Amino acid sequence: MQGFRFLRIPLFPSNALFFVSPTPHLLPVKPISRIPIKYFSSQMGSSPSSSSSKLLFRQLFEKESSTYTYLLADVSHPDKPALLIDPVDKTVDRDLNLVRELGLKLVYAMNTHVHADHVTGTGLIKSKFPGAKSVISRASGSKADVLIEPGDRISFGDLFLEVRATPGHTSGCVTYVTGDEPDQPHPRMAFTGDALLIRGCGRTDFQGGSSKQLYESVHSQIFTLPKDTLIYPAHDYKGFSASTVGEEMKYNPRLTKDLEEFKKIMEHLNLPYPKMMDIAVPANLVCGLQDPAC
Amino acid sequence: MQGFRFLRIPLFPSNALFFVSPTPHLLPVKPISRIPIKYFSSQMGSSPSSSSSKLLFRQLFEKESSTYTYLLADVSHPDKPALLIDPVDKTVDRDLNLVRELGLKLVYAMNTHVHADHVTGTGLIKSKFPGAKSVISRASGSKADVLIEPGDRISFGDLFLEVRATPGHTSGCVTYVTGDEPDQPHPRMAFTGDALLIRGCGRTDFQGGSSKQLYESVHSQIFTLPKDTLIYPAHDYKGFSASTVGEEMKYNPRLTKDLEEFKKIMEHLNLPYPKMMDIAVPANLVCGLQDPAC
Numbered sequence: 001m002q003g004f005r006f007l008r009i010p011l012f013p014s015n016a017l018f019f020v021s022p023t024p025h026l027l028p029v030k031p032i033s034r035i036p037i038k039y040f041s042s043q044m045g046s047s048p049s050s051s052s053s054k055l056l057f058r059q060l061f062e063k064e065s066s067t068y069t070y071l072l073a074d075v076s077h078p079d080k081p082a083l084l085i086d087p088v089d090k091t092v093d094r095d096l097n098l099v100r101e102l103g104l105k106l107v108y109a110m111n112t113h114v115h116a117d118h119v120t121g122t123g124l125i126k127s128k129f130p131g132a133k134s135v136i137s138r139a140s141g142s143k144a145d146v147l148i149e150p151g152d153r154i155s156f157g158d159l160f161l162e163v164r165a166t167p168g169h170t171s172g173c174v175t176y177v178t179g180d181e182p183d184q185p186h187p188r189m190a191f192t193g194d195a196l197l198i199r200g201c202g203r204t205d206f207q208g209g210s211s212k213q214l215y216e217s218v219h220s221q222i223f224t225l226p227k228d229t230l231i232y233p234a235h236d237y238k239g240f241s242a243s244t245v246g247e248e249m250k251y252n253p254r255l256t257k258d259l260e261e262f263k264k265i266m267e268h269l270n271l272p273y274p275k276m277m278d279i280a281v282p283a284n285l286v287c288g289l290q291d292p293a294c
Numbered sequence: 295m296q297g298f299r300f301l302r303i304p305l306f307p308s309n310a311l312f313f314v315s316p317t318p319h320l321l322p323v324k325p326i327s328r329i330p331i332k333y334f335s336s337q338m339g340s341s342p343s344s345s346s347s348k349l350l351f352r353q354l355f356e357k358e359s360s361t362y363t364y365l366l367a368d369v370s371h372p373d374k375p376a377l378l379i380d381p382v383d384k385t386v387d388r389d390l391n392l393v394r395e396l397g398l399k400l401v402y403a404m405n406t407h408v409h410a411d412h413v414t415g416t417g418l419i420k421s422k423f424p425g426a427k428s429v430i431s432r433a434s435g436s437k438a439d440v441l442i443e444p445g446d447r448i449s450f451g452d453l454f455l456e457v458r459a460t461p462g463h464t465s466g467c468v469t470y471v472t473g474d475e476p477d478q479p480h481p482r483m484a485f486t487g488d489a490l491l492i493r494g495c496g497r498t499d500f501q502g503g504s505s506k507q508l509y510e511s512v513h514s515q516i517f518t519l520p521k522d523t524l525i526y527p528a529h530d531y532k533g534f535s536a537s538t539v540g541e542e543m544k545y546n547p548r549l550t551k552d553l554e555e556f557k558k559i560m561e562h563l564n565l566p567y568p569k570m571m572d573i574a575v576p577a578n579l580v581c582g583l584q585d586p587a588c
Binding site: 058059061062063091094098101102239240242247251 | 356357388392534545
């Protein structure tokens with residue numbers, strides 16, 4: 001199983017689960033190939049960037065449920081191992097077609113949590129792309145090939161995601177964060193699911209939700225990341241595609257409040273019962289029901 | 295007028311128009327501040343990236359017309375000069391609120407062309423953000439503060455966009471491309487309007503459209519860019535957010551065909567008359583009519 005690995009780091013020694021590539025892949029460093037000085041000379045800055053030469057990143061949108069699916073791959077690795085975060089059943093063909101066109105090898109189809117507003121595509125993906133494994137948190141109570149826990153590291157090629165527990169919207173919510181190492185993308189990227197939305201957050205009135213827990217999750221697990229960390233949520237309803245930790249710490253209308261005020265806000269949202277909930281939640285406990293074995 | 299400049303480069307000496315900042319801004323090079331070696335040592339690669347430490351980039355979506363608006367700013371510059379490409383009237387408040395929250399100084403509100411499917415927000419932006427200038431191509435026949443021509447360079451801080459003529463969807467369509475210099479974003483980014491969409495292209499049956507001209511525009515002005523150049527179109531209807539020149543050269547179902555086949559495809563699209571056309575086009579010739587003086 002070369003090129004990607006699933007590693008439970010020593011911080012959490014119990015339930016250790018290792019899919020480790022036998023040797024690190026030492027790839028040639030890509031030169032910057034085009035340095036024409038056409039119009040004027042200018043400074044050469046070191047450029048910590050929102051991506052790296054290794055990372056292929058695509059944000060995909062499902063309009064009906066306003067869900068973002070994320071495609072990440074290590075394109076510097078010979079296998080081009082890739083993962084999809086929060087795929088939707090209705091857009092699986094679009095996503096897998098893109099994976100194939102880009103010559104990627106899909107390793108993981110992952111969820112940030114058990115969604116209540118759409119049916120996950122992970123089961124369908126497994127049936128259409130043999131070899132891909134479904135991933136969700138053990139705390140979600142769902143079935144999947146890989147049940148992750150806080151502190152786990154999900155590797156694809158030389159890139160990896162850290163797992164952070166961010167319960168509160170549901171009891172099993174996690175945030176996936178790109179690694180804090182020099183060869184990983186800079187700034188870091190946090191896939192926050194429904195824990196933290198852009199200028200908002202997920203509701204906390206069902207599926208084991210708790211406004212207190214959500215508040216603590218966001219403050220301890222997300223707002224402690226570097227301020228330039230890019231926030232990529234599971235949904236957006238206003239047309240925003242990304243934010244940063246710094247922006248949300250300053251402008252999130254809910255999470256900038258103190259805990260008591262936050263709890264009051266969350267108690268009085270008066271949101272309707274999710275249309276898809278009774279179909280989506282049972283299905284999403286088993287990878288969208290397309291594959292009962294997950 | 296420090297911090298941003300509009301420069302017609304010497305290639306096109308007639309109609310020279312110069313707004314040049316008096317001196318180049320020599321900013322300190324930012325160090326990479328976090329280099330912990332926590333888990334394993336790894337290679338340090340030079341990282342040509344999809345952005346730079348200078349560029350703030352946001353993709354914004356207007357759901358009704360499936361329009362992408364792009365916000366770009368040079369955040370390394372003291373003024374944080376910014377521009378918006380293809381703003382929509384209905385989402386101007388969202389966009390300007392974001393501009394203010396991020397502490398940016400909006401310099402330009404630009405269009406890639408006269409849109410037929412939504413009303414531009416450039417006039418409204420000017421009324422709400424004094425100092426911002428509207429920008430569109432001279433070939434569009436529209437009114438605006440700055441009428442750009444092919445070869446023009448639109449600078450904001452130390453970053454700039456090149457103007458490329460890409461007529462065919464309309465006779466005045468342009469593509470804005472980030473600069474080809476070492477301190478500009480790598481890979482380059484092309485804002486293609488409706489000339490090139492992800493796995494598609496704009497229709498050519500009205501507003502001076504010509505399928506032959508569109509084919510030649512895309513092949514001569516966009517497909518000649520480096521293959522890793524990121525494509526950011528004015529619309530997407532399937533939930534894609536970006537592509538690359540290389541991908542479109544390989545997988546665009548229309549523009550990979552020869553000219554004759556392309557012309558046949560475009561002749562037989564049988565698309566309905568755009569709902570907004572009779573309102574949007576006259577309005578967009580004068581910055582969305584919100585400001586008749588543009």
